[in-house]
Amino acid sequence: MNREIDHTILGYFKFFYRILGNKLLFTMLLGLGVSFLDGIGLAMFIPLLQFIDNAAAVSKESMGGLHYIINLFQWFNVPVNIYSVLGLMVITFSVKGLLNYFQLMQQVNLRQLFMVKLRNEQTLDLQELKYSGFLNLDAGKIQNTLTTEVSRVLQAVISFMGSFKGLVMLLSYLILAFLSNWQFAMLVVLGGGLSNLVFRKIFNSVKQSSVQLSFKGHVFNAYIIQAVHSFKYLKATNYFRIFSLKLNDIIKQMEQVNRKIGYNQSITASVREPLIILIVAIVIILQIKLLGSNLGSIILSILLFYRALVSLISVQASWQSFMQNVGSLNSLEDLRNQMQENKEVQIEAALPDFKKEISLSKLDFWYGNNHVLKNINIDIEKNQTIALVGESGSGKTTLANLITGLIKPVNGDILIDGKSLFDFNLDSYRSRIGYISQEAVIFTDTLFNNITFWAEKNDRNLQRFWEVIAQTSLTSFIEELENKEDTQLGDNGILISGGQKQRISIARELYKNADILIFDEATSALDSETERYIQDNIEKLHGKYTMVIIAHRLSTIKNADTIYLLENGEVTAKGNFNEMLDSSVRFQRMVALQDF
Numbered sequence: 257m258n259r260e261i262d263h264t265i266l267g268y269f270k271f272f273y274r275i276l277g278n279k280l281l282f283t284m285l286l287g288l289g290v291s292f293l294d295g296i297g298l299a300m301f302i303p304l305l306q307f308i309d310n311a312a313a314v315s316k317e318s319m320g321g322l323h324y325i326i327n328l329f330q331w332f333n334v335p336v337n338i339y340s341v342l343g344l345m346v347i348t349f350s351v352k353g354l355l356n357y358f359q360l361m362q363q364v365n366l367r368q369l370f371m372v373k374l375r376n377e378q379t380l381d382l383q384e385l386k387y388s389g390f391l392n393l394d395a396g397k398i399q400n401t402l403t404t405e406v407s408r409v410l411q412a413v414i415s416f417m418g419s420f421k422g423l424v425m426l427l428s429y430l431i432l433a434f435l436s437n438w439q440f441a442m443l444v445v446l447g448g449g450l451s452n453l454v455f456r457k458i459f460n461s462v463k464q465s466s467v468q469l470s471f472k473g474h475v476f477n478a479y480i481i482q483a484v485h486s487f488k489y490l491k492a493t494n495y496f497r498i499f500s501l502k503l504n505d506i507i508k509q510m511e512q513v514n515r516k517i518g519y520n521q522s523i524t525a526s527v528r529e530p531l532i533i534l535i536v537a538i539v540i541i542l543q544i545k546l547l548g549s550n551l552g553s554i555i556l557s558i559l560l561f562y563r564a565l566v567s568l569i570s571v572q573a574s575w576q577s578f579m580q581n582v583g584s585l586n587s588l589e590d591l592r593n594q595m596q597e598n599k600e601v602q603i604e605a606a607l608p609d610f611k612k613e614i615s616l617s618k619l620d621f622w623y624g625n626n627h628v629l630k631n632i633n634i635d636i637e638k639n640q641t642i643a644l645v646g647e648s649g650s651g652k653t654t655l656a657n658l659i660t661g662l663i664k665p666v667n668g669d670i671l672i673d674g675k676s677l678f679d680f681n682l683d684s685y686r687s688r689i690g691y692i693s694q695e696a697v698i699f700t701d702t703l704f705n706n707i708t709f710w711a712e713k714n715d716r717n718l719q720r721f722w723e724v725i726a727q728t729s730l731t732s733f734i735e736e737l738e739n740k741e742d743t744q745l746g747d748n749g750i751l752i753s754g755g756q757k758q759r760i761s762i763a764r765e766l767y768k769n770a771d772i773l774i775f776d777e778a779t780s781a782l783d784s785e786t787e788r789y790i791q792d793n794i795e796k797l798h799g800k801y802t803m804v805i806i807a808h809r810l811s812t813i814k815n816a817d818t819i820y821l822l823e824n825g826e827v828t829a830k831g832n833f834n835e836m837l838d839s840s841v842r843f844q845r846m847v848a849l850q851d852f
């Protein structure tokens with residue numbers, strides 16, 4: 257179900273409530289309690305006024321409706337004296353402090369919970385995303401949303417709660433101010449309301465900038481990913497200079513938006529106080545000149561308003577901070593919607609053990625208008641090795657993607673022991689697949705974890721680890737390393753060659769003990785000698801695993817049980833190596849070109 261951000265206060269509340277549930281309400285309620293106690297504490301100043309020297313000037317008239325507070329003391333049979341009033345004040349502010357402490361602690365817990373929930377939700381969405389959906393998503397957007405935007409959403413929720421707390425404080429002071437002198441209060445509130453119109457315009461502009469900032473962040477991240485990924489190429493060709501110009505440009509654009517937000521913040525932060533003081537000043541003059549009140553009668557209201565104004569400033573500051581980050585709520589929901597629309601539907605029934613064969617039956621596949629695979633019929637018997645050959649773009653990788661269930665055929669079916677693969681849980685099928693691709697996959701972790709995929713380091717697993725290391729001729733390489741299997745690989749690890757990376761990738765799949773091994777140009781980065789060695793090892797697996805080998809180097813597939821020649825998405829010849837040499841002129845030419 258698609259979720260849209262409803263840009264109203266209730267809409268924002270619903271968004272945060274969906275993630276935090278009643279814990280959000282509880283924290284807000286604590287905030288309410290703090291504000292309430294603050295109001296009560298402040299109200300204690302009123303009886304205190306009775307004890308100042310000129311008690312007559314600040315008597316009943318100056319307190320307006322608040323003189324009832326004094327009656328309250330009498331009602332509870334507490335003598336109204338300086339000790340009882342001060343004592344109550346100390347108690348009220350102490351309880352307020354305690355409640356404030358709980359509220360702040362709760363807020364810390366809430367932040368933690370919020371980040372964990374959001375990040376886990378996003379991780380799950382990414383995990384459940386289907387491959388075709390992933391191809392249509394922008395990598396920059398994914399990265400930016402999962403890192404920067406999530407932090408901005410956290411800032412947004414903190415500012416949102418801050419605004420609420422400030423608002424409650426503001427309201428409690430306003431109520432006290434109204435009780436004290438309603439005419440004065442009315443005029444100040446009117447002036448305050450008018451001043452808010454000015455801020456409203458600025459808030460809207462900040463909101464728009466916030467959305468722009470999210471978008472620019474996606475683009476920036478996409479460029480950064482490309483710069484890191486293609487660093488070698490950009491460096492070797494001196495294209496980095498031109499690429500940097502593009503990066504500089506987007507950095508400049510982001511900074512312009514940030515600057516606009518900053519300028520707005522500077523204006524509002526500096527204008528707020530003088531504007532409010534101006535309003536109060538006008539109201540005081542109006543009150544004295546037009547309504548004929550004396551200053552003594554509004555002194556209490558001024559005190560209350562002073563506190564109310566401090567709260568108003570804090571509400572406005574929190575709201576502005578919320579607006580600066582509100583664009584991230586859109587990004588988050590937008591990406592979430594895209595991921596949900598492209599979620600892979602997983603059927604519960606796990607695939608039973610694969611016993612006889614995988615049949616690709618009358619498969620057709622299109623990428624847009626490009627008819628990439630046409631009426632493919634291939635049977636892969638258990639523990640047999642098939643090879644897919646053909647020129648670049650003939651559809652070999654697409655076929656491998658179909659076999660792994662990463663993409664679904666447009667027509668036809670993939671049958672496992674006669675049953676459609678798509679009637680079973682695809683993850684249960686993929687758990688049995690080992691995929692060794694053209695680009696070796698290495699994670700930033702130790703060699704042991706890279707190969708065992710974070711298995712527990714016990715004797716059994718270590719023994720298995722060294723077995724697959726031997727199978728992939730990595731033993732001497734690892735034994736020469738200072739930290740052996742604990743050597744760090746990946747970005748911050750040691751530099752390893754393309755061939756070593758590929759052997760590590762192969763070792764990982766052998767460790768996994770997959771049923772079906774798919775080698776997509778897996779030995780392309782190896783020198784002839786290592787290739788032969790690995791080839792011998794793959795040969796040793798022949799008959800033990802079901803293997804699909806995609807290879808340009810035909811020497812790699814000499815012993816495959818069946819070779820399929822793909823031309824423009826069609827199988828134009830099949831057979832073992834010698835049969836292919838006899839039957840396919842195209843295959844003969846390919847072999848001749850490779851100087852066997």
Ligand SMILES: Nc1ncnc2c1ncn2[C@@H]1O[C@H](COP(=O)(O)OP(=O)(O)OP(=O)(O)O)[C@@H](O)[C@H]1O
Binds near residue numbers: 626
């Ligand atoms: N994600 C994609 N979106 C659109 N078209 C694609 C996509 N991936 C591949 N194609 C197209 O599908 C066709 C087959 O590509 P595929 O990668 O399967 O070929 P291949 O035989 O594996 O090539 P190579 O040997 O160069 O890896 C090509 O025309 C390619 O342009």
